[in-house]
Amino acid sequence: MLNLSSGLVHKLGGPWVPYLPDGPSEFSRPQMMHTLYWFRFGHTIGALAFAFIMIALVHCSHWWLSRLWSLRPFQWLGRMSYTLYVWHALPYLLLIGVFGGESAPLSTQIIRLPILVGSAFLVSLPVYYLVELRVLRMKLRFSAEKEALDLRTGTMVNVAAVGGTASGGTASGGTASGGAAAGNDGVDAPGEASAPDGPDAPDA
Numbered sequence: 001m002l003n004l005s006s007g008l009v010h011k012l013g014g015p016w017v018p019y020l021p022d023g024p025s026e027f028s029r030p031q032m033m034h035t036l037y038w039f040r041f042g043h044t045i046g047a048l049a050f051a052f053i054m055i056a057l058v059h060c061s062h063w064w065l066s067r068l069w070s071l072r073p074f075q076w077l078g079r080m081s082y083t084l085y086v087w088h089a090l091p092y093l094l095l096i097g098v099f100g101g102e103s104a105p106l107s108t109q110i111i112r113l114p115i116l117v118g119s120a121f122l123v124s125l126p127v128y129y130l131v132e133l134r135v136l137r138m139k140l141r142f143s144a145e146k147e148a149l150d151l152r153t154g155t156m157v158n159v160a161a162v163g164g165t166a167s168g169g170t171a172s173g174g175t176a177s178g179g180a181a182a183g184n185d186g187v188d189a190p191g192e193a194s195a196p197d198g199p200d201a202p203d204a
Contacts, residue, residue, distance in 0.1 A: 011106040011109065012106070017036050017037065017038050017042075018035075018037055018038065019037065019038040019039055020037060020038075020039060021035070021037070053065070057069070075154070079152065079153075079154070080124065080125075080128050083124045083127055083128045083132055084120055084121070084124045086124075087120065087123045087124045087127060088120035088123070088124070091116070091119035091120060091122070091123050092116055092119075092120070095112065095115060095116055095119055096112070096116070099111075099112040099115075133152055136150070136151050136152050137152070140157070140159055141159075143159045146158065146159060146160070147159065
């Protein structure tokens with residue numbers, strides 16, 4: 001496991017190192033230099049491990065992990081992962097306090113684990129669907145390109161087809177900027193004179 005500072009891992013008998021010193025008395029320089037704490041190496045190891053995983057996912061499309069993470073549930077989870085990351089702490093802090101804190105018995109920690117995961121989704125889902133997806137759709141309206149990456153689906157989309165008005169005065173439906181309607185509809189483009197009605201204009 002990457003997070004070896006988890007108290008649950010410690011109680012289950014797995015490899016464990018403290019994340020930080022327990023109190024002010026342990027923040028002395030000798031204590032910090034001679035004690036192995038997770039924050040000194042754990043985040044670096046985690047980042048390197050995920051870097052190798054990402055390289056393998058890109059270059060080995062037939063790898064079993066690549067095929068697994070390509071399934072729709074994992075794609076959906078990946079798109080919502082940042083929302084979960086931002087909002088999971090709110091129910092965690094409340095529920096961990098309710099269920100005995102960090103010093104709770106092992107049985108309590110095992111029982112509350114699925115409750116914590118479920119509460120993170122319960123808080124994040126409304127934010128994702130009612131706020132984040134709407135903002136991502138709105139973002140496409142201000143794209144200066146004809147095609148842009150839709151972060152809701154991970155695919156390139158036609159900005160005009162999405163139904164948003166692109167920047168620069170572009171009308172929805174794909175009409176060109178500058179006020180010219182599709183097919184001109186009898187309106188001359190700027191700088192172009194209309195052909196005179198009636199008799200032909202005199203030759204130059």
